[in-house]
Structures are given as C-alpha cells and as structure tokens.
Amino acid sequence: LSDGSEGQAAPPGPILVVEDDAQVRRTLEWTLEAEGLPVRVAPTGRRALELAAAERPGLMLLDMGLPDIDGYAVAEGVRAAQGPVPILVITADGRAAEKAERVGALGYLSKPFELDELVATVRRALGVG
Amino acid sequence: VRPPPQLEDVAVERALVARLRERYATLDAEASHTALRVLRSGRAWLDPAVSEERLAAESRGADHLALMRALGFRAEIVVPLVAGDGALGTITLVGGEGRSYDRDDLALAEELGRRCATAIANAGAFAAAEEARREALRAAERTRHLQEITQQLSRSLDVEDLLDAVARSAAALLAAPVGAVFLLDRADGEADFALVAAHGIDAARVAALRLPRHASLAGRAVDEGRTLVVDDARAVAGTALPALLTGQSAGSEIAAPITAGEERLGVVKAFSPTARRFRPDDAELLSALAAAAAVALTNARLYREARDAIRARDEFLSSAAHDLRTPLTGLKGMAQLLLRQATAGGAPDPGRLVEGLTGLDASATRAARQVDQLLDITRLRAGEPLELQRRPTDLVALARGAVAEWQQASDAHRIRITDGDAQLVGHWDAGRLERVLDNLLSNAVKYSPAGGEVLVALRREEDGAGSWAVVAVQDRGIGVPRAELDRIFERFRRGSNVPVPVVGSGIGLASVRQIVEQHGGEVAVESEEGAGSTFTVRLPIGAVATGALAR
Numbered sequence: 001l002s003d004g005s006e007g008q009a010a011p012p013g014p015i016l017v018v019e020d021d022a023q024v025r026r027t028l029e030w031t032l033e034a035e036g037l038p039v040r041v042a043p044t045g046r047r048a049l050e051l052a053a054a055e056r057p058g059l060m061l062l063d064m065g066l067p068d069i070d071g072y073a074v075a076e077g078v079r080a081a082q083g084p085v086p087i088l089v090i091t092a093d094g095r096a097a098e099k100a101e102r103v104g105a106l107g108y109l110s111k112p113f114e115l116d117e118l119v120a121t122v123r124r125a126l127g128v129g
Numbered sequence: 130v131r132p133p134p135q136l137e138d139v140a141v142e143r144a145l146v147a148r149l150r151e152r153y154a155t156l157d158a159e160a161s162h163t164a165l166r167v168l169r170s171g172r173a174w175l176d177p178a179v180s181e182e183r184l185a186a187e188s189r190g191a192d193h194l195a196l197m198r199a200l201g202f203r204a205e206i207v208v209p210l211v212a213g214d215g216a217l218g219t220i221t222l223v224g225g226e227g228r229s230y231d232r233d234d235l236a237l238a239e240e241l242g243r244r245c246a247t248a249i250a251n252a253g254a255f256a257a258a259e260e261a262r263r264e265a266l267r268a269a270e271r272t273r274h275l276q277e278i279t280q281q282l283s284r285s286l287d288v289e290d291l292l293d294a295v296a297r298s299a300a301a302l303l304a305a306p307v308g309a310v311f312l313l314d315r316a317d318g319e320a321d322f323a324l325v326a327a328h329g330i331d332a333a334r335v336a337a338l339r340l341p342r343h344a345s346l347a348g349r350a351v352d353e354g355r356t357l358v359v360d361d362a363r364a365v366a367g368t369a370l371p372a373l374l375t376g377q378s379a380g381s382e383i384a385a386p387i388t389a390g391e392e393r394l395g396v397v398k399a400f401s402p403t404a405r406r407f408r409p410d411d412a413e414l415l416s417a418l419a420a421a422a423a424v425a426l427t428n429a430r431l432y433r434e435a436r437d438a439i440r441a442r443d444e445f446l447s448s449a450a451h452d453l454r455t456p457l458t459g460l461k462g463m464a465q466l467l468l469r470q471a472t473a474g475g476a477p478d479p480g481r482l483v484e485g486l487t488g489l490d491a492s493a494t495r496a497a498r499q500v501d502q503l504l505d506i507t508r509l510r511a512g513e514p515l516e517l518q519r520r521p522t523d524l525v526a527l528a529r530g531a532v533a534e535w536q537q538a539s540d541a542h543r544i545r546i547t548d549g550d551a552q553l554v555g556h557w558d559a560g561r562l563e564r565v566l567d568n569l570l571s572n573a574v575k576y577s578p579a580g581g582e583v584l585v586a587l588r589r590e591e592d593g594a595g596s597w598a599v600v601a602v603q604d605r606g607i608g609v610p611r612a613e614l615d616r617i618f619e620r621f622r623r624g625s626n627v628p629v630p631v632v633g634s635g636i637g638l639a640s641v642r643q644i645v646e647q648h649g650g651e652v653a654v655e656s657e658e659g660a661g662s663t664f665t666v667r668l669p670i671g672a673v674a675t676g677a678l679a680r
Contacts, residue, residue, distance in 0.1 A: 021492075023486060023489070027460070027466055030481065044541055046541050046580070069578065112458070112462070114467060
C-alpha cells in the first residue's frame with residue numbers, strides 16, 4: 001500500500017504466448033519485449049495452463065494447433081482457472097476468423113503476419129494502442 | 130378333338146342326349162364308332178334306317194342301348210368338321226322318334242359341318258393370337274419395367290439408395306413379396322454374405338442377417354455364376370432368408386449373382402412364400418437386374434473413391450499449406466525483427482543475434498524439407514521412384530537430432546533413445562531418413578495426446594540376407610484398430626479412431642513406406658487400440674564407401 005498504486009486498478013498480467021514453433025515463439029517474445037510489454041511463453045498447451053494458473057495473463061496469444069492439447073482446451077482451462085482472459089488466436093490455416101469466433105477471441109493473426117500488424121493488434125487488444 | 134386319344138362331345142341339344150353325354154362323354158380312339166370312322170376318313174356318313182344290329186354294335190353297354198332305344202334312334206348323319214388340313218371333330222345328327230334322313234339332309238349337314246369347322250378354327254386361332262398378344266404385352270411390360278429400373282439405378286450414385294432400389298426392384302419385377310440383396314463381406318469373395326438391403330420384410334429381422342459363403346443357394350449362385358431357382362426353399366441348406374425374414378419356410382426362392390468383371394460382389398434374391406414358382410423368364414429378369422446392379426454399384430463405388438480422393442487431396446493441400454506457413458512466419462518475423470533493430474541504430478545483443486539467425490536457418494531448413502516432401506509425394510502419386518541421394522549416413526545421429534527436436538516441441542512427452550549401438554552407418558539418403566524419423570516421432574506425439582513416454586530403440590540385426598539397421602518408435606497412445614493395420618501405410622489413410630481435431634494429412638506413413646522401401650528396407654507396425662503403437666523400420670546396411678558422414 002506504499003508503492004504509490006493506491007486507487008489504481010490492478011495492473012493487467014503479462015502476455016502469455018502459446019506457440020509450439022520455437023522460431024515463431026522467439027519472434028513473438030522478442031518483439032513484444034521490445035515494445036516494453038511483459039511476456040511469458042509456453043511451447044505446449046499444458047505449459048500454458050501451468051503458467052496461467054500461477055499468474056493471470058492480461059492477454060493470451062494462442063496458437064490453435066498445439067502438439068499436446070488443442071487451443072480450445074487451453075482457452076477453456078485458462079478461463080476456468082482465471083475467469084475471462086482476452087485472447088488473440090494465431091493460426092496457419094484458412095479458418096482463422098471461424099476459430100477466433102468459436103473460442104471467443106478478440107481477434108486473430110493469420111500466419112505469416114507482419115510485425116507491425118502483430119504490435120498493432122496486441123496494443124488494440126490491451127486497450128492502450 | 131382333344132389332345133389324343135379322345136374324342137369329346139362339346140355341344141348337346143337335348144336333355145336326354147345331355148344325360149348320355151354325362152355318362153359317355155369320351156370315345157376311345159380304338160373304338161370302331163361311326164364318329165371315329167368319319168373323323169379318320171373325312172367323309173360324311175348317312176344311315177337312313179339304323180338296324181337293330183348296328184344300334185347294338187354302336188352302343189356302349191346295356192344302359193346305353195336302352196337309352197338309344199328310348200330315344201327312338203332311327204336315322205343317323207355324321208359329318209366331319211374339317212378346316213384346312215386338320216379334322217377338328219364331327220357333328221352327329223340323330224333322327225329320333227321316327228324321323229329319317231335323306232341325301233338332301235346329308236348335303237345340308239355337310240355344308241353345316243364345313244361352316245362350323247371354319248368358325249371353330251377361326252375362334253381357336255383368335256384365342257391363340259389373343260394369348261400370344263397378352264404374353265407379348267406381359268414380356269414388353271417386364272422389359273420396360275427392367276429398363277426403367279436400370280435407368281433409375283444408373284442415375285443413383287449413393288450406395289445405400291442403390292441397394293434399396295435393387296431389393297425393391299427384385300420384388301416388383303418378379304411379383305414376389307420379398308426381395309433382398311446380400312453382399313460378400315470381403316473383396317476376396319471368401320467371407321460370408323451379409324444382408325444389406327431388403328424389401329417386403331420386417332425391418333427388425335433384417336439387422337445382422339448373414340448367409341454362409343458356401344452351402345447356401347447364394348453361395349452356389351455366386352460359384353456357378355448363374356441364377357438359380359429353388360421350388361421349395363425348405364430343400365435348401367444354409368439359407369436363412371425365408372424363415373428368418375418372413376417366418377415361413379415353404380415357398381420358392383431365386384438368387385442371381387452380382388459380379389463386376391471377375392469380382393464377386395454378392396447376390397440379389399427374391400422369395401415367394403406362396404405356391405408361385407419362379408420360371409425361366411423370372412431367372413432371366415433377375416439376372417438382368419443383377420447385371421444392372423453390378424454396373425451401378427461399381428459406378429457408385431468409383432464415384433465415392435474419386436470423391437474421397439479429391440477430398441483427401443484438398444485436405445492434403447490445405448494441410449501442406451498450413452505446414453509451410455509456420456516456418457515462413459518464423460522466417461519473416463525474425464527477419465523483420467532484426468531489421469527493426471538495425472534501422473533503430475541499436476546494436477542487437479550478440480547472443481540473441483546468433484540465436485535469431487540460427488532459428489532463421491532452422492525455419493528455412495524446415496520449409497525446404499517440407500517442399501522436398503511435397504515433391505516426393507507428387508512422385509509417389511505419379512508412381513515414380515525417388516532419386517535417392519545416398520551418402521554414408523549415421524542413423525543414430527539422425528535419431529538423436531529428431532528426438533531433440535520433438536522433445537523441444539512437447540514437454541508432455543518424454544522422448545528418449547533407449548539403448549543400442551553408438552553408430553549405425555549405411556549408404557542412405559540422410560535428408561529422407563530424417564523425414565522418416567520426423568514423421569514417426571510426429572505421429573507418436575500426435576497420437577498420444579495424453580502425453581507419456583515415446584521410446585526410440587536403435588539396434589543392428591543380422592540375418593541370412595545381411596545386416597540391418599533397425600529403428601523402432603514406440604508410443605503409448607490411441608493405437609490403430611486391428612482391422613486397419615494393413616491399410617495404415619496407404620495414402621490419405623488415417624485411423625478411424627483419430628479424433629477430429631488432430632491435424633494431419635494422412636500422407637506421413639505413405640511417405641515413410643515409400644522412402645524405406647526405396648532403400649531396400651521395410652516398415653512394420655504393431656499396435657493395440659488404446660494401448661499404443663510401435664513402428665519398426667529396417668534398413669539394409671550394405672558396404673559403406675569411406676567418406677565424410679552426413680550429419
């Protein structure tokens with residue numbers, strides 16, 4: 001109560017990046033860090049559930065095609081543990097909009113995407129862009 | 130004249146004669162009766178005064194004689210009924226009660242006989258023509274019906290609809306209450322028959338009805354390649370159709386084989402529990418229906434296969450595009466990120482620069498590998514062999530690399546190399562074997578969604594044919610249903626127990642087999658549904674030329 005945050009809403013949690021491809025994961029992590037945003041990364045659905053249980057994410061970037069459990073199960077698990085968490089869907093197939101709607105996401109990014117587009121979409125989702 | 134050897138009165142006038150006719154309706158051809166003499170000679174007969182002797186000679190017993198006497202039998206004229214070349218019969222005029230006949234009467238009777246004969250012959254010809262016309266109409270009607278059915282069958286590409294139509298048509302064409310289609314369970318034609326469609330019977334009795342492949346009417350029809358009729362179904366061993374379907378076992382049964390070229394598909398049967406027996410023209414009709422059914426079923430199957438192949442290809446293309454987009458995203462994203470840092474003037478962290486560029490290279494390698502795989506698959510589809518780039522290659526080193534890559538992708542799985550040789554070197558195509566290992570590990574991870582251990586065993590084996598490098602990948606996943614194990618290496622084939630969300634093109638194992646077989650090796654699978662699978666690849670180790678090992 002002495003850190004000067006009285007009267008402010010709790011700061012949103014970090015951005016949780018859930019992506020199985022190492023290079024894409026690295027790119028997302030470094031780009032968002034360079035924007036000054038806190039980032040956590042998970043290469044699998046299970047790791048994502050662990051991280052989300054430990055710390056409520058402010059936003060989740062979710063690849064729908066994961067090797068262990070699918071994106072829908074991850075979204076469901078995170079929301080069950082932490083309540084509503086805004087989600088941006090990342091997908092490589094042609095049905096990004098459909099998947100985003102099904103999972104109740106704010107929006108989506110279709111692979112391959114531009115970094116400018118990534119940053120703009122994330123900022124819009126965080127309501128600070 | 131009725132068919133031999135009798136002559137029969139066909140018309141009588143007087144009541145007394147009617148009584149005579151009742152008792153003495155037919156004349157023996159052997160008897161020396163006047164009517165028979167006239168009939169044989171074709172000449173009219175006149176007896177103006179019948180003597181007692183003749184009356185006695187002509188009578189057919191004491192009662193007959195008494196009747197003729199009571200009638201006052203006095204004179205007789207018998208004229209033949211002749212039309213064309215044939216004698217149709219005779220007319221007998223009896224002068225009773227004192228009436229006699231003369232030559233004029235005879236001439237009149239002869240004229241009457243001629244006219245009657247012509248009239249009778251005409252009537253008979255007309256009746257025969259009528260009957261022939263009706264028969265021709267019936268035949269035309271059945272042919273038209275068959276044609277209609279054939280057209281209808283040729284229009285349908287849905288197998289279920291087709292089979293129903295064939296069963297219904299068999300009953301309709303043969304005017305039988307029950308029609309049914311049985312198909313052989315397996316393509317080799319050696320399994321039992323299973324009922325696949327039926328008409329005119331209780332649906333509850335239909336499910337799971339089977340007939341033995343041999344020792345049944347259906348089996349005999351298929352073996353002999355022709356339509357068979359049984360007048361009494363009770364006499365047929367091994368046919369459950371009548372009793373099971375209708376609750377009645379008496380009746381006539383007919384079965385026509387359905388064959389497409391050399392392939393035996395099954396039979397179409399009809400059953401009639403009433404006394405109606407199937408005739409030769411019924412057999413012809415059912416054979417024609419079976420032939421139409423065979424063509425239609427073949428068409429429907431080819432259509433379904435073509436449609437499935439197109440769908441599988443579309444899914445494969447979409448999946449291939451999907452697989453390429455991910456490494457492209459890594460390439461593009463990292464390139465843009467490094468470019469951003471360079472244009473911002475900041476010096477990127479040297480460690481991160483190396484890591485990012487290494488990742489770029491790995492993404493490019495992955496994309497290239499996927500393009501290579503796509504090209505191989507197009508060769509596979511075209512039935513062309515691969516051009517292997519053989520170099521001395523260490524399978525153990527390739528396996529270690531693949532395991533490390535997949536372990537990084539999933540922390541729900543524990544992927545490890547169990548034991549075996551430190552090196553297994555052969556003259557192989559390293560890039561393609563990497564793809565084999567990648568596919569096997571990808572499947573092991575993908576089809577064990579609950580996680581768990583994936584074990585990779587590497588060993589050297591010797592047998593009469595030489596030395597083999599063996600790699601076995603074992604998972605504890607969903608496994609492959611036993612019935613599908615034979616087909617799992619076919620293109621676009623996935624297990625029926627694969628949950629829908631699992632992404633896959635159904636091409637991986639077909640590629641694995643293609644690559645392994647071109648190396649002179651073999652791939653096998655052991656699996657138990659629900660308990661996991663083990664895929665084993667054996668590669669021949671030939672003489673390896675000295676030289677640098679592929680990485």
